[in-house]
Amino acid sequence: MRKSITLYGMTFSLPMAIWQVMFFLAPLVFLIALSFWSVKNFRMEPDFNPDNWTRVLGRAVFWQAYLRTVILSAVAAMVASVLAFPCSYGIAFKLSPTARRWAIFMMVIPFFTSYLVRVYSWQIFLSDNGIINAALARVGLGPFPMLNSDFGVMVGYLTLCFPLVVLLQLFSLIFVDRTLIEAAHNLQCGRLRTVFEVVMPSAKVGLVIAALFCFILTFGDFVSPLYLGGGDPPTLSILITDTTKSGQQWPRAAVIALTMIATLLCVAFAAVSYAYRERGR
């Protein structure tokens, strides 16, 4: 039966639609238009010039940065998910309700401090003369190069995403039907097998969405690749700033941004359809 649209229903759904139009659709349309504009004497002029697309997509440096960004974000999503799972599992199943509330509060606390400040403070720990290498030197180890490397970038990415991934996984695990776990145990299913065969499939949506959020946030991150990775070699976000810095090529930066948006949309659709796909189908 087809539901009729009521004024009451519209009142509650309209703000969401307006928000989407104002802050996603309209800027996206402008970004698409901008990608065809020309720059003359540092001034942007409306145009329909496909040269920005051919120039950006035709350069090896773009594809190198693209591949690097995808790999770094995918690795971050995997590492964050794997490291976060024991943590969120423990909070969901092993802690008392009071302790669980405290754990959730502790996961929210990192967001009280600026991400940039947290990343800058990592430099003190990770540099060659930093706290970690100084501690390792006391036992005759190191120094290990950690700053301005992929390892540094990954530390920054986890700083950004880890608490969020834990929280998203946690909210999914909390709602796993406990009777299913009991049934598995009654049927002599081992603890580890129960986690893989019962808990994880039951919480699949939350686990996939958590990994997806990690991918999305790290894919566009500028701070960690620059301040912990030394911008060497650049990711797509650094390439955008490079493009705008010299010659004010905002239209070419728009091409890179649109490619990033298209990639994220593809990844998001794939992840969501996987998350909601029923078992065996």
Add this chain to the structure above:
Amino acid sequence: MSIKKTLSGCHSRRTILKGAAVLGGSALATPFVSRLAFAAPVELNMLAWYGHAEPDVVAEFEAEHNVKFKPKYYTGGDNMLGLIAQSPPGTFDIILSDAEYVQQLNAAGYIEKLDPADYPFDDFFPEFQKFPGHWEGDELYSVITRFGFLGVAYNTEAITEKEASTYKVYWDEKLKGKVGHFDWHLPNLGQISLLNGNASPYDIDEAGWEKVQEVTKTLRPQIGGFFDYGGTFSSLQNGQMLVMAGIGDWITGALEKGGAKVRTQIPEEGGLQFTESFSIGKGSQKADLAKKWIQYITSAKGQVKSANMAAYPCLIPNKKGWELLAKETPEEAKRQGMLLNESNVMDLIRAGRIKYRQLPVQQSLEDWNDFWSDYKAT
């Protein structure tokens, strides 16, 4: 009437109420009277590199002229041009620019013509009285306020002054992964051009440009990172980078004053010079006040503040400024080489060891930028 009589006199309720009303009204009106007596400061919009509108530089001028600076800071000449291009005319009253961008500001009609008689050019060293790019024939568009040299910035505990006296130190095996780039192609490629022996590092033919690219590529394995302003500061300070290409005393000076073991050496192949100058934005409604600011900052008193700027120290072109600097902060005058009675930075310029940083002459800016992006991604 005696006090006693006054106090003991008979007052009607109306008299008392009238008096109270007058007192209350006066009390309530006091803030408005005060506001009229101390008019709100005039806002002066400045477009500049970070630091130029900070209290250590502008506080005295603000107090003297009842002005409040409203800065918009940029990070590079291209960024500056973009910000002006995207703003309505008259948005910025004062524009600070590097010399290579003044001609572009003028060509685009973003800055006002100035009267040379308004500024203390006679107090300047002869080299800065008619600085190239600031003038169009006999018409002045920008007044030089400070300058600095770019060379080999190095950690004094890791390498010696002698080792840092050539750009070849960037290729030193012991510095592998410890050489950083300030992430801007102009100073870095200019230094390689100097190393290649180009007398005019930015005016090179195709063969010269090919050679610059070739030599730069060989440096890539040595590079530990590409840094912005903040990253350059922190990586030199925490010793992560031991040598930094593309910068000078404008960064190492600020760090050295804070106790860091870093310094800049002008190598035997020569150094680059950047120059900062002030212009009045086209269509400014406060052009007179902007003129007063330029007069202040180019006067001996203003020049001392500029030389000691907390954000990044620089050299100053006003000879009387040097004299005052030697009196007020002699240690800084000595550190920066601005003492008239001994070997100083003007000797380097007069010996021909310093070349102006400028935009590429025979190639497009895009060519240089594209190469730099490719180089970074290698």
